[in-house]
Amino acid sequence: MLAIPQIIKSEVRKMYILSDGIPCFAPRTAKEIAEDKYESVIDNIDFYTWLAYGELSFKVKTDSIYSRINAVLHQQMELNQDAVILDLGCGVGRTLYELSETFPNAQFIGVDYSLNMLRRAKQILLENNELQIDLSSSGLPPFKLIGKQLANVHLMQADACALPFKSNSMDVLINTFLIDRVKDLRLALEQMIYCLKPGGFFLLTSPLNFQTTENWKYGQPIILIQLLKELGIEHISFEDNITHTEVLDSRGNQKIWNTLMVWGRKK
Numbered sequence: 001m002l003a004i005p006q007i008i009k010s011e012v013r014k015m016y017i018l019s020d021g022i023p024c025f026a027p028r029t030a031k032e033i034a035e036d037k038y039e040s041v042i043d044n045i046d047f048y049t050w051l052a053y054g055e056l057s058f059k060v061k062t063d064s065i066y067s068r069i070n071a072v073l074h075q076q077m078e079l080n081q082d083a084v085i086l087d088l089g090c091g092v093g094r095t096l097y098e099l100s101e102t103f104p105n106a107q108f109i110g111v112d113y114s115l116n117m118l119r120r121a122k123q124i125l126l127e128n129n130e131l132q133i134d135l136s137s138s139g140l141p142p143f144k145l146i147g148k149q150l151a152n153v154h155l156m157q158a159d160a161c162a163l164p165f166k167s168n169s170m171d172v173l174i175n176t177f178l179i180d181r182v183k184d185l186r187l188a189l190e191q192m193i194y195c196l197k198p199g200g201f202f203l204l205t206s207p208l209n210f211q212t213t214e215n216w217k218y219g220q221p222i223i224l225i226q227l228l229k230e231l232g233i234e235h236i237s238f239e240d241n242i243t244h245t246e247v248l249d250s251r252g253n254q255k256i257w258n259t260l261m262v263w264g265r266k267k
């Protein structure tokens with residue numbers, strides 16, 4: 001079993017508060033919450049759940065990137081019982097849902113800024129109830145997810161730009177569809193690489209569809225890869241223009257993301 005305090009920086013260890021059993025390292029003001037679309041979707045969390053998990057419902061077949069991530073990690077890593085995998089910007093837990101099947105003995109940490117997303121991740125990953133996902137606002141029929149009640153998944157609220165983890169504490173760091181959302185991309189990558197062990201595995205996926213003007217300077221794969229090298233990632237491989245599809249409604253309208261996947265190891 002993972003001893004969480006051992007991987008948290010001593011200066012922040014006593015500073016977190018708990019919300020619904022989730023440790024919060026970056027509590028936010030009401031204004032910040034109101035401005036964050038992942039927090040303000042309280043009524044729409046079922047739709048976010050659908051975007052992440054809808055492909056698992058047998059009526060919809062789409063290209064999803066999660067099984068590709070799983071395959072790359074499986075190919076690259078043999079993970080023992082003590083291995084710690086951090087999924088940063090874990091949202092409603094889709095990547096962890098997949099990886100926890102491939103690596104049942106590893107320890108997983110899911111971190112997100114949004115408590116709204118984490119509460120849903122908690123229902124799916126840590127509890128054992130049947131969730132009825134209501135998609136009537138998009139004309140879709142409801143679908144069910146059964147909570148997995150995983151003992152090796154730990155969820156926390158924190159900001160990717162100010163991570164609470166000690167240096168060299170993670171064996172694997174993954175982030176899917178996060179980097180185009182963070183305020184300061186370079187700082188977030190520095191934080192991620194700081195907590196990765198030497199030789200640790202790093203993987204990100206992103207459509208490079210940045211939400212801040214400042215981050216568009218990293219908008220080409222080659223520039224982003226150069227930045228990762230500068231920050232200490234080596235043996236880099238990448239695939240670009242992987243199709244990741246989100247089904248939006250019962251008409252089958254779709255959003256198709258041309259997604260970049262990059263992986264490598266910390267020096």
Ligand SMILES: C[S@@+](CC[C@H](N)C(=O)[O-])C[C@H]1O[C@@H](n2cnc3c(N)ncnc32)[C@H](O)[C@@H]1O
Nearest residue numbers: 038089090091094112113114159160176177181
């Ligand atoms: C597009 S969603 C992707 C969620 C998940 N990785 C997936 O593939 O389903 C982006 C997630 O990043 C989170 N996020 C945005 N900024 C963040 C930050 N600064 N620190 C941590 N999480 C952040 C959001 O709350 C949201 O859950």
